[in-house]
Amino acid sequence: MAVNTSAEAPLPVGQVSRLIGGWIERLGAVWVEGQITQLSRRPGAGVVFLTLRDPSHDISVSVTCYRQVFDAVADVVTEGARVVVHAKPEWYAPRGQLSLRAAEIRPVGVGELLARLERLKKSLAAEGLFAAERKRPLPFLPQLVGLVCGRASAAERDVLENARHRWPAVRFEVRNVAVQGVHAVPQVVQAVRELDGHGEVDVIIVARGGGSVEDLLPFSDEELVRAVADCRTPVVSAIGHEPDQPLLDYVADLRASTPTDAAKKVVPDVGEEYERVRWLQGRARRCAEALVEREERGLAQALARPVMREPQRMVTERAEQIGALVDRGRRTLGHLLARADSELAHTRARVVALSPAATLRRGYAVLQQADGRVVRAASEVSPGEELRARVADGAFTVRVDGADEAAGREARAVPGERTADVE
Known part of the structure; x- marks a missing residue:
């Protein structure tokens, strides 16, 4: 119910606390899941005090229960165990403190834990946090190796001894943290982030010497998985177990079966x-x-x-070939010239033989009329007609005197004045 207040009429703290207690009293019982971080069982006391923590949101709440309620599960429930509590909210007015009064406590079974881890694994895989393309290769020879492990643990000793045995010059930056229990997740996450921010760290190893499913729950926490996924430095998971794989193995850049195996894979021999x-x-x-x-x-x-062996031989052979070609060319040209000269002589002889001048030299003459036409028949001339007679050494004029009837008008030439043009 609402309360009317003002700056002039405020409520005392005690009354406000009582009002809050009245409101909480009207709330019914609820089922709550969490991890037991503190457990107080005082000898002879009838009440057991617990602290439940939500690892995902780092929120805690106080729980009280009667001794007989806790004794029913005392054999299987210890600090760090995950439980489901049926409790009713209570308000302690003098201190203004909220707590839960537990009527029943049930431990969370391994099967249910594995089922929840499987659901978380599928959800993170769907986001791509386990994708192979996100895996980064390890450096060949890291100068400084970051190591997250338990204080004075066998895992720390295995990693340091094996790594230094393989490469004595290797250096380590060690962060000792809780590797199980309620403080494991925040300490491991903080250590990983510190080493990732270290400028000289080349690779980070998260190591633990194995354990039960419950002991390995911190390495399947969603906050740790996301912190490793955000790292810029390659991360090696070396939890030291084979049957079960925490989610850290899937998000890490490399999984080693044991801390010793991690030292062998990170540091060369x-x-x-x-x-x-x-x-x-x-x-x-x-x-x-x-x-x-x-x-x-x-x-x-x-x-x-x-x-x-004889580099001049090629020049000599080529010179001989060139000389032979030159001689051949000369002979060929000589033959061509001789044949052409012979052909020219034969042609000249034929021309001379067929030349009219040669005919004239044998005593023949060529008669031409006044217009220059050659007389080829006796019928072409008339008596008294003057003709031009051409002989081998000149020409002269003749006149037709008469015709020989037996020869069919043969012309008689009468010598006239001799001309000066002579061939």
């Missing part, structure tokens, strides 16, 4: 690397020697060729 370097040196030397030998054989084969 100096002896093995030295032998590998020697093997590579020998291989490089053999490759270089084989290359030199192959080139030497090729050079020797090249020098063994005749052209290399």
